Amino acid sequence: MHPSHFAAVLLFALFASTVFGITMRDTPPKMFRYGAYCFVLFVGSVIVFSWVMFLIAR
Amino acid sequence: MATTPNKPATGKQKQQGFVYLPLIAGWLIPGAGHFLLRKWIRGTLIAVSIIAMFAIGLGMQGKLYTSAQDILDMLGVAGDLGNGLLYFLGRAAGWGGQPVQTTVADYGKIFIVVAGLLNIIAAVDAHNLRTGRKS
Numbered sequence: 001m002h003p004s005h006f007a008a009v010l011l012f013a014l015f016a017s018t019v020f021g022i023t024m025r026d027t028p029p030k031m032f033r034y035g036a037y038c039f040v041l042f043v044g045s046v047i048v049f050s051w052v053m054f055l056i057a058r
Numbered sequence: 059m060a061t062t063p064n065k066p067a068t069g070k071q072k073q074q075g076f077v078y079l080p081l082i083a084g085w086l087i088p089g090a091g092h093f094l095l096r097k098w099i100r101g102t103l104i105a106v107s108i109i110a111m112f113a114i115g116l117g118m119q120g121k122l123y124t125s126a127q128d129i130l131d132m133l134g135v136a137g138d139l140g141n142g143l144l145y146f147l148g149r150a151a152g153w154g155g156q157p158v159q160t161t162v163a164d165y166g167k168i169f170i171v172v173a174g175l176l177n178i179i180a181a182v183d184a185h186n187l188r189t190g191r192k193s
Contacts, residue, residue, distance in 0.1 A: 001114065001117035001118050001119075001162075002118070002162050003114075003118070003162070005161075005165075008118075008162070008165050008169075011110075011111075011114060011169075012111075012169065012172070014107075015107040015108070015110060015111045015173075015176070016107075016172065016176060018103055018104075018107045019104055019107050019108070019176040019179060019180055020179075022100050022103060022104060022180070022183070023179050023180055023182075023183040026192060026193050
């Protein structure tokens, strides 16, 4: 199994966000919102840092 | 002076039994702690997430930590142990790749460790539900 790096990031963010959402909030709507928030932060920070590393490496 | 008899708190009745059972069950089998508390959807989502993460990590040829030679290995073993029976099953069956040789295998190793850490968080959450600290 050889997913691309970005696919690995998406899978990691999906599973980690699911557990974070369930364990860190009390009610299902809040769980969903917090899980989505974590997912966006995971993926967004990866994209931002990838661009930073790309620009540093040039 | 009138005294009022002590009424047993209803919350105390929920405390009866072995309160650490969801914690231990949740550690051994991902999601089992929530299943014991009849939180079926939460338990299913947790089980799917953690087992999938562990399986994907193995599929990416991630290694299972087997011994602790230095501090980083110790942390890796601690993380892997969080997977409960999945880890012991993997050790017994010889799952997991050789020491990391590719980038994807390194990611796989991290997937397995993080699955263990997430499982510990989920087991503690089940314990908090059991004790009434969380609803």
